[in-house]
Amino acid sequence: MVATLTRAVPARRSSLQTRRRSRAFYLFVSPWILGTILLTLFPLAYAFGVSLTNWDGVSPGFRWIGAKNYVDVLTDPETWASMGRSGLLALVVVPLTVAGSLGLAVLLNQKVRLRSFWRTMIYLPAIFPPVAAALSWKLLFDRDSGAINAIRAWFGQDAVNWMTGQQVFVVLLALMLWGIGGGMIINLAALQDVSPELLEAATLDGAGPWRRFTSVTLPTISPVLLFQTITATIGVLQTFVPALLLSPATGPAAITAVPEANRVFMIDVYAQYFAYSRYGYASAMLWLFFLAILLVTVLFFRFSRKTVFYAVDPSNGGGKR
Amino acid sequence: MLVMLALGAITAVLAFPAYWVVATAFKSSEQLNSALVVFWPVPAHFENFVEAVTRVPFMAYAVNSLFLATISGVLTTFSSALVGYGFARLHGPGKRILFGVLIAMMMMPGIVTLIPTYLLFSQVGLVGNYWPWVIWGLAGSPYLIFLYRQFFAGLPKELEEAAILDGCSQLGIFVKVFLPISKPIVVTAFVMSFLATWGDFIAPNLLLNQSNTTLAVALSSGYVNERGFPLNNLIAAGSILYVIPVVLVFFFVQRRYTENFSAAGIK
Numbered sequence: 034m035v036a037t038l039t040r041a042v043p044a045r046r047s048s049l050q051t052r053r054r055s056r057a058f059y060l061f062v063s064p065w066i067l068g069t070i071l072l073t074l075f076p077l078a079y080a081f082g083v084s085l086t087n088w089d090g091v092s093p094g095f096r097w098i099g100a101k102n103y104v105d106v107l108t109d110p111e112t113w114a115s116m117g118r119s120g121l122l123a124l125v126v127v128p129l130t131v132a133g134s135l136g137l138a139v140l141l142n143q144k145v146r147l148r149s150f151w152r153t154m155i156y157l158p159a160i161f162p163p164v165a166a167a168l169s170w171k172l173l174f175d176r177d178s179g180a181i182n183a184i185r186a187w188f189g190q191d192a193v194n195w196m197t198g199q200q201v202f203v204v205l206l207a208l209m210l211w212g213i214g215g216g217m218i219i220n221l222a223a224l225q226d227v228s229p230e231l232l233e234a235a236t237l238d239g240a241g242p243w244r245r246f247t248s249v250t251l252p253t254i255s256p257v258l259l260f261q262t263i264t265a266t267i268g269v270l271q272t273f274v275p276a277l278l279l280s281p282a283t284g285p286a287a288i289t290a291v292p293e294a295n296r297v298f299m300i301d302v303y304a305q306y307f308a309y310s311r312y313g314y315a316s317a318m319l320w321l322f323f324l325a326i327l328l329v330t331v332l333f334f335r336f337s338r339k340t341v342f343y344a345v346d347p348s349n350g351g352g353k354r
Numbered sequence: 355m356l357v358m359l360a361l362g363a364i365t366a367v368l369a370f371p372a373y374w375v376v377a378t379a380f381k382s383s384e385q386l387n388s389a390l391v392v393f394w395p396v397p398a399h400f401e402n403f404v405e406a407v408t409r410v411p412f413m414a415y416a417v418n419s420l421f422l423a424t425i426s427g428v429l430t431t432f433s434s435a436l437v438g439y440g441f442a443r444l445h446g447p448g449k450r451i452l453f454g455v456l457i458a459m460m461m462m463p464g465i466v467t468l469i470p471t472y473l474l475f476s477q478v479g480l481v482g483n484y485w486p487w488v489i490w491g492l493a494g495s496p497y498l499i500f501l502y503r504q505f506f507a508g509l510p511k512e513l514e515e516a517a518i519l520d521g522c523s524q525l526g527i528f529v530k531v532f533l534p535i536s537k538p539i540v541v542t543a544f545v546m547s548f549l550a551t552w553g554d555f556i557a558p559n560l561l562l563n564q565s566n567t568t569l570a571v572a573l574s575s576g577y578v579n580e581r582g583f584p585l586n587n588l589i590a591a592g593s594i595l596y597v598i599p600v601v602l603v604f605f606f607v608q609r610r611y612t613e614n615f616s617a618a619g620i621k
Contacts, residue, residue: 062441064492064494068493075474080467080469083470147358154365168573168593169372173374180374180393182391186391283578306469
């Protein structure tokens with residue numbers, strides 16, 4: 034009798050504790066759960082609903098038209114063109130940023146003089162707000178008063194009108210590469226984790242600097258590189274502000290005045306929404322974009338299974354637990 | 355030596371656009387339109403900065419930006435900490451799935467939901483005021499939640515045990531024990547969310563109107579002459595005034611900021 038009592042009491046207490054603890058857990062995470070439902074899942078579902086209609090945002094009598102918007106989007110050559118521009122942007126910017134910021138981090142992880150000065154200077158452009166960065170590059174590449182054409186003139190090159198034709202895409206590329214310091218900081222942090230013992234052991238085994246880099250450093254930091262590659266790809270694919278602000282017009286007119294070479298996918302989506310009021314059509318574009326991003330992310334993770342090395346199994350929810 | 359040379363060249367290339375904004379900000383319109391491009395404006399026209407803040411209601415926009423960035427910074431910092439603590443120190447059924455959703459949300463492009471959110475907000479009268487930022491702030495940011503979670507998960511278990519014995523509630527432990535020792539991460543989270551709102555263009559452009567919008571939006575369309583041509587020297591001066599707080603904050607918290615990147619790790 035006594036024995037059952039003493040055994041029963043702690044058992045009941047612990048189940049009560051568990052319940053209380055799980056109630057606390059849900060209380061703590063509820064702001065985020067509610068936020069996700071209200072600000073992500075619900076808008077996504079709403080956009081999906083809108084994408085099945087011919088709503089123009091104004092007239093009350095919109096109709097259910099099924100998958101027509103999706104068919105229209107996928108058969109519109111302009112969609113493919115703007116998607117192609119976004120893809121090209123990612124194809125150029127992502128490898129250059131990831132590799133370039135890694136190279137800079139390796140350089141600045143060594144004992145060079147003025148190290149923290151170099152780090153600060155290279156990181157500084159990354160903290161420029163996007164609007165300020167885009168306006169700065171407009172000044173830099175201005176046809177008459179910009180420094181780029183002035184420097185070209187020293188070498189006897191003609192002035193280029195950077196804000197039209199294919200040239201404006203070059204300006205956009207350069208502008209996006211300017212933020213390379215952001216990746217450098219993350220890589221520098223990752224390089225701190227490379228085990229000095231392992232590097233030393235590799236040296237004793239006769240590995241040169243390059244071999245040490247590829248066999249010790251790269252595997253250690255590969256999860257960070259993968260994370261950067263994915264977030265950079267997603268980030269570049271949603272490029273909007275820089276492309277918009279390199280438009281010759283300002284204010285609401287800017288969206289339709291973006292030069293063709295810079296009409297990336299998000300510019301296209303915004304123009305469909307806010308310049309042409311094709312809410313249904315633009316919502317279908319957003320949903321296809323969402324699926325494309327999902328696909329890209331999944332592909333990256335698939336590919337990374339063989340190439341990325343984890344010291345701790347990340348499926349356990351990551352590191353320090 | 356070769357390394358120094360390479361670093362010097364890279365730094366010069368990266369710093370030059372910023373220099374050019376400064377140089378442009380000090381030019382008169384004659385210097386700006388001169389056939390020979392002016393690299394070092396003499397005399398320097400400091401009055402451009404005065405004109406930049408008087409030609410448009412610069413201060414009013416700056417106050418709007420400051421207000422928005424502060425409310426969303428404070429709310430995001432606190433609610434992300436709360437959720438991060440939940441994921442790090444508490445348990446409940448479905449936690450692993452929720453954590454997976456959180457990680458997926460970090461990959462979710464914000465721009466995809468922004469337009470439908472705008473359409474929804476406009477139907478319930480939340481466009482043209484600052485309420486959306488309060489709601490966004492209360493929901494926390496997946497990235498910062500993850501940052502906090504990593505930090506809280508690394509702290510020793512003894513921390514809460516004494517407090518539990520004293521009969522402290524979980525909220526009490528969080529506020530009295532965990533928050534005070536996580537000051538560096540709180541500062542980082544606040545700076546990151548503050549700067550994100552300060553620099554954001556798309557949301558205020560969509561959700562606010564000409565009178566209550568932020569500096570980011572006003573800068574991009576405010577400085578034009580009577581015929582609609584951009585006034586480049588004023589744009590440059592305005593941009594500098596807009597960037598200065600960012601640079602100051604950065605220099606103020608720089609060490610902490612970069613250290614926390616490594617502490618939290620994207621691993």
